[in-house]
Amino acid sequence: MTETFLRRVRVAEIERVASRIKRFRLVDAANDRLPDFSAGSHVTVCMRSPDRLIRNPYSLMGCPSDTSSYQISVLNVDNSRGGSQFMHDQVAVGSELEISSPLNLFPPAKLGRKHILVAGGIGITPFIAMTSDLAAHGCDFELHYGVRSEEEGAYCGLLQTTYGERVKVYYQDKGEFIPLERVLGEQPLGTHMYVCGPKPMIDWALKTAKLEGWPDENLHSEQFSAPLPGKPFEVHLAKSGRTITVSGHQSILEALEQNGVDAPYLCRGGACGQCETAVSSCDGPIQHNDHYLTDAEKAGGKKIMICLSRIEGNSITIDL
């Protein structure tokens, strides 16, 4: 949980790979070998901006067996909370950053007979490592990649050159869309689908797969959300008796950290479940923004994922 587990890295290369996407190549600051990782892994990058500490998760691209460097891609988001803007504007070749150990919440199913990868926009990043891994193991896969336009789409040419027919790119501005119903309708039993992209796309892909009769176990998705802004509120910590104010642009976790409280976390994107915290009381509805709790748990109001979720009321008491 604490910063002693962070590794210092140096930016060795920056490349603009699409109009709003930059690729960063990171090497160990002391030129050590970086840890091996498995396809689908991400690291959390810590950025020390002048006014605060920003931590964002980014998927590791590149070939998992090449650990001389790590590669990540960052989309400059319009309504950035600071992380992607910091990476685009403040980080240059030679800059030093800190990263967490790789963590994999989106692994390929090793027993899958075939793999259908569905990417939208910046959601392509985990699939760069995954296609490399699947190809290295001789696995059957297809990548269906939707982008807004040629200027906005990263790695289209590279992927098509490397994997040929197995990669299909769909350009929205040309009126092309992933024909998911047809793609999913013609797959052999034992095929797994993976989707990464904006939330509406993930919802659409999962719903389409279910309507096509795909079992839940064969569907995989990854989405790292940023905490949504909202109204400020107060958090009471039941164990320590402290009260901490969460500002409108902070997550509960960030507010706790700013006040020196060591709360559990891993992915900071509402996916891993590590920051699940029991709620003792809350004077308003909880805005559950995570992808971890079940609908029943969200409705129950007894648990909150403090990395993403907030409340509509004035105060919440949590078991920390």
Place this chain on the structure above:
Amino acid sequence: MTLTFKEETFRDDFTFSNSPKAIRRFPFPFHEDKYMYSVNIEPHTPGAQGSAFEFPIDIDEHYVSEMRDRALVLEADPRRCQALPHMMTAQWDTLELLMTSMAESYPEHFRLTRDGAHWHWINRPLGIEQKFTFGDVSTLPYEPMEYIARQCQGDFSIQDQRDNQLWMDAGIVTTQADWSLDFDVGMNFFEWHAPVPLAHEKGVFERALKFLLNLQCGRPVRRLNWTMTVNPRLDTSPENYHKWGIDRASVTPENVGNKVHLRVELQGLWRLPRSNAILFSIRCYLIKMSELVTVPKWRRRLPRVLRTLPDEIADYKGLTRYRATTIDWLSQYDDGAPTSLGCGPD
């Protein structure tokens, strides 16, 4: 650290024993005078110098003789070592983890030289030297997990992670407390733990699984588990129950000290980098009751723990038949004085 390796047996004439130094470093598992299941997981960080926790993988005076016993078990029953086809990457991860750890911790005994994929391994205690290509199975005499586990104390199982579950899809198990890899292979976390009493109701396994699914590379965790064994037999397997089950009826007030052993497992859990699998290391330590009572704190604590142990747990651990005899024998060494907190000797 330079070790001296003992010549001893874990079968037939059972010449196994612990040196005074080995007794002092025994990982005694009870931190208080009673016992109940818990998710007693802690970071596997280096412990005190000379302790069983000093290094990630502990090698001790029993190493050479234990490896000989493992070879005998595998020769008689090759199904003690199994790996499903999709676990090959995890096997290489395991070989790397064990070789690098052994070479770093015990440079006098083990040496690993890596030049890209060209590796050179030297195991001095067992007289083994091997050049091989990492990732190429044809360059080793066994598959990677079996190759290194024949040279490393402790049993190993490797869990694949998929569908938010852990699946025991590989392992090499020859020093086990009455469980069978051949039976468990391919099972998930809840299935292979199904026989454990009381713990399911307490939600122990749901919590443990949730924790393990997020286990991070480079941050292994450990826990201690324990049972008791009659005679210092490493291979107390269901497959060989006909050979050792009857030993439980052989305990008498006269032979408790030499026959009854506390059996402690130092269990490590490690996220493997390339495969995203989890390696589970189960290192078995044995200590005779006559050795254990040389430590004042332990001779007071153990009879108290055994006396208050719930019957279901005693049954599950197979102690019922000789528990009373063992408590009676140990109690003559318990002067009733209070014991200090923590597991180690005072």
